[in-house]
Amino acid sequence: MTDGDSQPGPQRAAPGSEPLLRVERMSKHFKIGNTISRKALHAVDDATFSVGERQIVAVAGESGSGKSTLARVLAKIYEPTSGEIYFQGKPVSKIRSRRARLAYSRQVPMVFQDPFSSINPVFRVSHGVMRALKLHRPELSREQRYAEAVRVFETVGLNPGSEVLQRYPHELSGGQRQRVGFAQALAMRPKLILADEPVSMLDVSIRIGLLNVMVKLRDTEGVSIIYITHDLASARYVSDRLIVMYAGNIVETGPVEEVLGNPRHPYTELLLAAAPDPRAPLNASAEADRGEPPKVIDPAPGCRFRWRCPLAVDECQRVTPQLRELLPHHQAACHVATADTLTKAFV
Amino acid sequence: MAHALADDQHGVTIPRQQGPLLQIQDLCVEYVLESGIVEAVDKVSFDLNPGEFLAIVGESGCGKSTLVFGIAQLLNPPAEVAGGSVTFLGRNLVTLTDKDLAAVRWKDMSVVMQSAMNALNPVKSVGAQFKDAMRAHGVTSQKEIAQRSAEVLKMVGIDPVHLASYPHQLSGGMRQRSMIAMAMLFTPELIIMDEPTSALDVVAQRSLMAQIKDLQRELGFAVIFVTHDMSLVSHYSNRLMVMYAGQVSEVGPTRKLFDSPHHPYTAGLTDAFPSIRGPKLPLTGIPGNPPDLARLPAGCRFAPRCPKVMPRCTTEPPPQYQVEDTLVRCFLYDSDGGER
Numbered sequence: 118m119t120d121g122d123s124q125p126g127p128q129r130a131a132p133g134s135e136p137l138l139r140v141e142r143m144s145k146h147f148k149i150g151n152t153i154s155r156k157a158l159h160a161v162d163d164a165t166f167s168v169g170e171r172q173i174v175a176v177a178g179e180s181g182s183g184k185s186t187l188a189r190v191l192a193k194i195y196e197p198t199s200g201e202i203y204f205q206g207k208p209v210s211k212i213r214s215r216r217a218r219l220a221y222s223r224q225v226p227m228v229f230q231d232p233f234s235s236i237n238p239v240f241r242v243s244h245g246v247m248r249a250l251k252l253h254r255p256e257l258s259r260e261q262r263y264a265e266a267v268r269v270f271e272t273v274g275l276n277p278g279s280e281v282l283q284r285y286p287h288e289l290s291g292g293q294r295q296r297v298g299f300a301q302a303l304a305m306r307p308k309l310i311l312a313d314e315p316v317s318m319l320d321v322s323i324r325i326g327l328l329n330v331m332v333k334l335r336d337t338e339g340v341s342i343i344y345i346t347h348d349l350a351s352a353r354y355v356s357d358r359l360i361v362m363y364a365g366n367i368v369e370t371g372p373v374e375e376v377l378g379n380p381r382h383p384y385t386e387l388l389l390a391a392a393p394d395p396r397a398p399l400n401a402s403a404e405a406d407r408g409e410p411p412k413v414i415d416p417a418p419g420c421r422f423r424w425r426c427p428l429a430v431d432e433c434q435r436v437t438p439q440l441r442e443l444l445p446h447h448q449a450a451c452h453v454a455t456a457d458t459l460t461k462a463f464v
Numbered sequence: 465m466a467h468a469l470a471d472d473q474h475g476v477t478i479p480r481q482q483g484p485l486l487q488i489q490d491l492c493v494e495y496v497l498e499s500g501i502v503e504a505v506d507k508v509s510f511d512l513n514p515g516e517f518l519a520i521v522g523e524s525g526c527g528k529s530t531l532v533f534g535i536a537q538l539l540n541p542p543a544e545v546a547g548g549s550v551t552f553l554g555r556n557l558v559t560l561t562d563k564d565l566a567a568v569r570w571k572d573m574s575v576v577m578q579s580a581m582n583a584l585n586p587v588k589s590v591g592a593q594f595k596d597a598m599r600a601h602g603v604t605s606q607k608e609i610a611q612r613s614a615e616v617l618k619m620v621g622i623d624p625v626h627l628a629s630y631p632h633q634l635s636g637g638m639r640q641r642s643m644i645a646m647a648m649l650f651t652p653e654l655i656i657m658d659e660p661t662s663a664l665d666v667v668a669q670r671s672l673m674a675q676i677k678d679l680q681r682e683l684g685f686a687v688i689f690v691t692h693d694m695s696l697v698s699h700y701s702n703r704l705m706v707m708y709a710g711q712v713s714e715v716g717p718t719r720k721l722f723d724s725p726h727h728p729y730t731a732g733l734t735d736a737f738p739s740i741r742g743p744k745l746p747l748t749g750i751p752g753n754p755p756d757l758a759r760l761p762a763g764c765r766f767a768p769r770c771p772k773v774m775p776r777c778t779t780e781p782p783p784q785y786q787v788e789d790t791l792v793r794c795f796l797y798d799s800d801g802g803e804r
Contacts, residue, residue, distance in 0.1 A: 377740065396742065
């Protein structure tokens with residue numbers, strides 16, 4: 118299989134060390150309308166980023182920003198329209214055989230948003246995890262599979278594992294069900310878990326327990342996680358790096374503390390200002406924003422945030438801003454943003 | 465009991481009319497199941513003043529939605545009001561007939577449900593649904609209906625052209641807003657909102673909260689706002705009521721409950737969400753799950769999860785104690801400090 122080294126990208130890791138996952142100018146467009154329509158909805162456009170080993174990368178943005186589509190392309194539920202994804206240096210588009218596909222799904226499993234519909238209600242929760250083990254780790258004997266199921270359940274905090282395995286989904290709380298989702302993923306000895314809003318349907322009081330599970334998986338099991346969320350506070354709590362998306366584009370990326378402490382893109386500022394924080398005074402300017410991300414159908418060039426942006430200039434109407442490295446490892450796609458002056462559009 | 469009604473966040477003082485708008489006295493709601501009777505709401509009492517914003521918070525299954533459904537008389541079997549009274553504008557809603565209740569609904573009190581996708585009729589346009597509600601209350605003039613429908617939609621920041629739109633053509637935020645617009649058709653005295661923002665993301669959530677607060681200031685209605693996310697209401701509600709396992713565990717001015725929570729459960733809730741600014745601290749949340757209402761612990765219902773549990777808590781249910789302007793259900797505030 119050929120490797121992807123022939124295509125150096127703008128965001129290459131240090132020479133000689135290929136990151137776990139590297140996404141190069143990946144786009145996903147959906148054809149919309151009737152059969153003769155040529156219109157395309159640009160769900161993700163030109164996404165370039167990478168995920169290292171033992172790293173939690175948060176992807177944040179509003180509904181409709183393309184973050185779930187991004188995760189689904191990475192899970193190979195959708196094929197990208199253009200661009201390439203390299204997993205451990207190998208292009209994912211070259212995966213053809215069933216065996217290679219299974220191996221990829223094993224290493225890059227997904228955890229879904231809704232813990233109430235993502236587990237089969239007519240089977241005990243052991244069913245899903247035992248089947249996954251049988252399918253993806255055929256070398257294990259029946260006893261070994263059971264022991265492994267107990268181990269992964271206890272790793273995600275479902276104690277005692279042997280007892281919880283015998284329960285039906287309806288006997289578990291939402292938080293426990295979501296832990297089952299992570300246990301199923303973990304059973305396959307994954308390299309990278311795609312977690313699509315795993316806590317947004319849970320009560321605030323139990324979210325933190327699940328966030329702690331994610332941190333534990335990174336620190337003790339060595340798993341990388343792409344954590345998709347609209348909650349910047351939880352992204353800050355668990356993740357190492359942050360990617361902010363708006364209307365299909367990555368608008369800002371960098372180390373999470375750096376991006377949130379020193380946001381360069383006005384949209385990141387808006388998200389920050391909108392996060393409810395009882396410890397901070399109310400932010401009046403974020404309330405003035407009543408906009409929503411546009412549906413990106415056959416877009417003309419230009420910044421997609423310009424309609425909501427208080428700082429928009431002429432250039433924003435004409436030229437699509439590209440990600441620029443404004444500070445070390447910290448990039449933003451904005452014509453107005455600079456390295457040293459804060460834009461302060463919403464903060 | 466007097467409540468400070470000064471809205472310190474916005475410097476607006478809400479006009480005080482004669483007496484409370486809504487008085488809840490020892491309200492009990494039971495689920496009558498084959499396996500026995502489950503008390504989902506246990507003797508809840510509180511007053512709501514005109515123009516007040518009361519937030520009810522708690523985890524899933526603590527009875528907060530059941531409580532507001534009990535107030536609005538929207539319970540369906542097996543749930544039923546088992547005792548107590550709901551006095552709204554001088555009348556006890558519990559004893560009213562369905563016909564009399566129908567006259568109160570929409571006109572004096574309206575309810576905004578959690579999921580607008582399910583609460584709006586998918587096969588009728590938004591305008592047709594507004595029309596239904598107005599016709600049910602005797603408004604027959606087409607002109608008046610069209611005018612008022614456009615007016616309320618404008619109030620929530622939606623272009624009146626969307627009166628012709630069907631629910632699926634609107635975004636989640638717009639759907640919730642049109643539900644709120646519908647609730648305001650007759651400018652009621654009280655709007656009950658059951659987690660109206662929980663299906664929205666942060667930016668839409670924030671702008672909806674700001675909009676509700678603006679409208680409330682402008683029109684003067686009272687709000688009962690149910691949510692599991694305490695941080696969401698921190699800047700908007702006058703008073704905060706924390707529920708646990710069907711009981712009120714603490715109620716008081718919102719700021720007070722955030723700054724100096726008395727009940728260990730309230731303290732646990734305020735520590736459960738990570739901060740976006742300031743130092744990054746490891747958090748633990750509240751260990752365990754709320755109790756099964758069919759098998760409640762003998763003493764304090766929070767005792768099995770409480771970090772400050774005392775021997776007395778496991779045998780004796782705590783009463784409510786008045787601590788300054790908050791009511792707390794915890795033995796820590798007994799005159800002898802809980803030691804006995």
